Each structure stands twice: as structure tokens, then as C-alpha cells.
Amino acid sequence: MKVLRDVSASTSLLWLLSGVAVVALFLCDTVTPWGVADGFPYIAVVLLSLWLPSARDTWAVTGVASVALVAGLVLSPSSVPSRAIVNRSLALLALWATAFVVNKGRWNLRVFELAVEGLPHAVLIVDAKGTISLANRQVRSVFGYEPRELIGRRVETLVPAELRGEHPRYRESFHADPVVRPMGAGRDLYALRKSGEGVPVEIGLTPLGVGPGLDVLCTVIDITERKRAERAIEVQAEELETLVSVISHDLKEPLRAVESFSRLVEERAAERLLDKERDFLRRVVAAAGRMRDLLDDIVSLSRARKSRLDAEWLEGETLVADALGRLSHEVEDRLARVVVANDLPRIRVDRTWATEAIYNLLSNALKFTEGEEPPDIEVAGYASGNGDVREVGFVVRDRGPGVSAESRERIFDMFQRAHPRSIEGTGAGLAIVKAVAERYGGRVAVAPRPGGGSEFIVAFSAPLVEEETDR
Amino acid sequence: MSNGGRIDILLAEDNEDDVLLIEEAFAGLERARFVGVVNDGRSALAFLRQSGAYRNAARPHFVILDIKMPGMTGLEVLREIKREPSLRQLPVAILTTSNREEDVSESFAEGACSYICKPASLDAFRELARCFERYWTETSRLPGDES
Numbered sequence: 045m046k047v048l049r050d051v052s053a054s055t056s057l058l059w060l061l062s063g064v065a066v067v068a069l070f071l072c073d074t075v076t077p078w079g080v081a082d083g084f085p086y087i088a089v090v091l092l093s094l095w096l097p098s099a100r101d102t103w104a105v106t107g108v109a110s111v112a113l114v115a116g117l118v119l120s121p122s123s124v125p126s127r128a129i130v131n132r133s134l135a136l137l138a139l140w141a142t143a144f145v146v147n148k149g150r151w152n153l154r155v156f157e158l159a160v161e162g163l164p165h166a167v168l169i170v171d172a173k174g175t176i177s178l179a180n181r182q183v184r185s186v187f188g189y190e191p192r193e194l195i196g197r198r199v200e201t202l203v204p205a206e207l208r209g210e211h212p213r214y215r216e217s218f219h220a221d222p223v224v225r226p227m228g229a230g231r232d233l234y235a236l237r238k239s240g241e242g243v244p245v246e247i248g249l250t251p252l253g254v255g256p257g258l259d260v261l262c263t264v265i266d267i268t269e270r271k272r273a274e275r276a277i278e279v280q281a282e283e284l285e286t287l288v289s290v291i292s293h294d295l296k297e298p299l300r301a302v303e304s305f306s307r308l309v310e311e312r313a314a315e316r317l318l319d320k321e322r323d324f325l326r327r328v329v330a331a332a333g334r335m336r337d338l339l340d341d342i343v344s345l346s347r348a349r350k351s352r353l354d355a356e357w358l359e360g361e362t363l364v365a366d367a368l369g370r371l372s373h374e375v376e377d378r379l380a381r382v383v384v385a386n387d388l389p390r391i392r393v394d395r396t397w398a399t400e401a402i403y404n405l406l407s408n409a410l411k412f413t414e415g416e417e418p419p420d421i422e423v424a425g426y427a428s429g430n431g432d433v434r435e436v437g438f439v440v441r442d443r444g445p446g447v448s449a450e451s452r453e454r455i456f457d458m459f460q461r462a463h464p465r466s467i468e469g470t471g472a473g474l475a476i477v478k479a480v481a482e483r484y485g486g487r488v489a490v491a492p493r494p495g496g497g498s499e500f501i502v503a504f505s506a507p508l509v510e511e512e513t514d515r
Numbered sequence: 516m517s518n519g520g521r522i523d524i525l526l527a528e529d530n531e532d533d534v535l536l537i538e539e540a541f542a543g544l545e546r547a548r549f550v551g552v553v554n555d556g557r558s559a560l561a562f563l564r565q566s567g568a569y570r571n572a573a574r575p576h577f578v579i580l581d582i583k584m585p586g587m588t589g590l591e592v593l594r595e596i597k598r599e600p601s602l603r604q605l606p607v608a609i610l611t612t613s614n615r616e617e618d619v620s621e622s623f624a625e626g627a628c629s630y631i632c633k634p635a636s637l638d639a640f641r642e643l644a645r646c647f648e649r650y651w652t653e654t655s656r657l658p659g660d661e662s
Contacts, residue, residue: 299635
């Protein structure tokens, strides 16, 4: 099937042909003794009318053929009357049934053509050998070619030069498993315009029909605008991140003045103040301190998301030991019991940030206890291999008040606190853990610990994990 | 090993609040004191050269510079100091809010002997002053100290 056709010249030709056919058949029927199969051949003329422009034309042809058929009944020299009447009636029926089907067919064809031309995307039909057999008018805007320039050419014309060699193989693999699907899922695809420049595209593939020689319908969408919008959003997000970071840094300066001078007043004027006034001053200093912690956390979180990450193979034990080292005072002060399992994984990460993540989890575990009980903490390895997703990391278990089901997602968001204000902390610790994990394609999660408390999982995605056999 | 000497310091800092805090932090020290406080780079150089309004300025043993100052930046002052034969041996420490890697490298490249980020709290500032005094009066010798 070709490009949507030019109508005018061929229509006159078709009418001529149809007319000649009808006359020829009529003459055979009435003049010769052959009987012309009781008029069935007129069906061919009706079928021919598929290429005439409208349903009315088909009805016209069918009407004329019907008249000729009935006239033949009367005038044909060879007919056996009874049988001829039955046969000719059947032929008449077949004629009109065919006309009906022809009109339906023409209608479907028209709908298809309008749909293909009406799409805001380029549509191509490519046969099994890779030749383009149909192109709609949008190929002009997407590829820069006129539709007729593409008919008969190989589809590789539209593939960037560096991928052209591979492309026939991709086509073969599609034919091996022809299923409606987007092309190159997850990859950035580029097509080659007539001018030689590349255009980013999204391509959908639909097999037409069945069997090895099938054609493929390709929808090609120019996604230049979409990519530009995506990039603009990315840029905006980066700028916002930088803004937040700069503001936080700059705010620390006046904050230093607030905190320090309040402290100085506290020191020098304590005796001259009433208890209540001393208390006010104490609150000023405390609030300034909290603000400073908050700003530090914002800067820390920003860096966790953006700073350059090194990577080296590290034993889990090393990271945990580093983190515990920084917390040795707290562990002692709170008389905490910390058990480190021996199934810690070996992973390839940035040492500073991985340690920071574990440090934050341990710091929380030390802070959150039920009542007066000393912290009871466990650190172990974590691995999960369900389906395609392999992840490996650490789990830190505490005996704190636990995390309610509604808060389980929320607590990893920036500055969300799921616990009372009596426990210090700005709520950025878990956000930092999440940021670090996600930079390695991993995730964080919390679940209840058997026997009370919570277990926090920080997992990194598996390509960073050394296989046992490589050791 | 202790030189038991005193060190007189020139401070160049444009932020009035920080000047006050730094003076407060160093106030409790016995062997380190400020003999001059200026608010911009040109004044710092004039002070060191004992020129113009600073004709009778004391000669400091140590210079503490902020980076961000109006007119000449701390790094430009540092460069000038290290260029002048009579001032070259002055130890210069950068005391600043900036934590940027580039500023640290540039400071040391220009000849700073120390780079300190301004601490956030008064207590930390005082601790900083104490450490500073101990290091530069006990641990390290300085040119022209009285020992």
C-alpha cells in the first residue's frame, strides 16, 4: 500500500475500465452462448470500484451491473430458465454484498489514512527488508524530508551514522519477537534529519500482521521541546539547591553574632539579672544554637546530594568502626550496648559519605531509647535479591519507641521529626542517609524490630558489591 | 623549648561584630594581644609600613587577615606582604568564614602560615584563641621573639 494517492487522473481511467468491463460482460452474456457464469463475473467490476472515490460510485456501478445481469437473464441465448433465475438471483445477492463490503473497506481505509495523516507525529511503515513503504506528512517536520522522498528508501537513512551498522540487527531482533513496544526503552534515541543534524526522538513500534515478512508501523515523536523543558527543570533545581546552600552559609555569620553576644551578656551580667531574665537569655542562646545546627544540617544535606563521590572497596567493619569511633563518648556516657555482627558486606563507596550515613543511624539509635533503659544496638549486614534488584547494605537496630506505620516514609524527608521535641536533633540525619543511599542507586527503610524498637536499613545497589568469587 | 615571649598581633577584619568577638575571645590571654585593628586591606599595609596615619604604629609579630574586605582582599594584602623584603617574614594567618577549597589553596600558595575558619560559637572562639597562643608562643618560634 502506497502513499495516499492522487485521485483525479486514475478515477477517469477506472470509470473507463469499469464501463468497458460491464459492456464486455454484457455482450458475452447476450451475444455468445457462453452464459458468463450467470452474471457472477460482474462482481469483479464492483471490486474494482474500491478505487473509485466514494460509496455512491460503488452503488452506481453495482446498480448498472445489476441491470446488465437481469437483462442478461432475459436476453441470454443459453439460459435454462429455472436454473438461470436461481443462479442470477444469487449472483445479484453476491453483487450487492460485495458492494457493501467494498464500501466498508473504503471507509476503513479512509479512517486509517486520516488517522495517520492527522497524527502530530511522524508515522512510517517499514517492511521486513527495512524499506520504507509509507510516510505521513509529519515526516517533513520531524525529519525534514517530503514523504515521497522517503518511500522506497531504507529506514537506515534516518539512523545516525554511528548506529547505522547496528540497526539492521535491532530490526531483526524486533522481528524475532514482534510485540507492540517503545523502541530502545530507557535510552536516549536520536534520528538523523535530512540536514544532517540529530533530533532526539521517542519511537513506538507496532507489528502489522503476523509471520516473518511483516511490516512494522513506527511512530516517531520529536522530543526536543520535552528535553529542553526537562533540562530547564534540572537547572532550576540545581540553582535552588545552590541558593539554599549559599543562604545557609551566609546566615551563619549574623547568627554567630547573636549567639556569641548573648553568651557574653550571660557571662557578664548574670548577677545583675533576675531569674526570669536569665532564663530569657538562656533561651535566646539555646535557640541560636538550634538555628546553627539546622543551618549546618542544610549545608550537610546539600553536600550529601551534590558533592563529588569517590569510590573505593571498603570492608563494612571499617565503616562501622569509623562511625562508632566518632560516637565513643556518647556510647560511654549512655552505657550503650553495641553488638556488631560479622556478616557486614564489602562495598565500593565513598568512605566519608558511607561512614556519615552509618554514623547518623547509630547516632539516632543512641538517642532513641524507651524510658531509662540504656541503648541496646545491633549492627548487621543486609542483603536482598528479589528478582532483578540486588541490594546490599547495613541494618541498625535500636530499642527506641519505634516508628509508627504512617511515619515510615515521612521520617526520611528533610527535617521531618516523628518524635517529641525533648530528643535533640534537627531531623536532617535520616535525610542525609537517604541522600547518600540514593546516590548509589539504593534506598533506606525502617521496620519494627522484633522485641521492640526499630531497624533501619541503608542499602546500596548491587553492582557496587563484590561477588564472592572475585575475592 | 618555650620562648615565653609575647606576640603582638595586627588584625584586619571589616565586620565590626566579628572584631568585637575576636577581641573578646583573645581577651583572656596573657601572652597574645592585639596591637592594631584595621577594617580594610590598605590600612593593614599602611599599618605594617608605618606610613601615613600609622606613623607611630607598633610593629606586630603576627598578622591575622580576613579574606573578604572592601578594597583590597586579604589575599591581595598577603601577596603584598610577601613581596616586601621588610615584611616577608611576618607570619600571616587567614581567619575567614569561607570554607572553600580554592581559598585554602590560594592562601597557602601566597604564603599564609595558617588558615582558620571562624568558629560558630563564643566558646569555640575562645578555645581557638587559647590554642593559637599556645602554638605560637610555646610550640613554634617566631622571628624576633624574646627567648
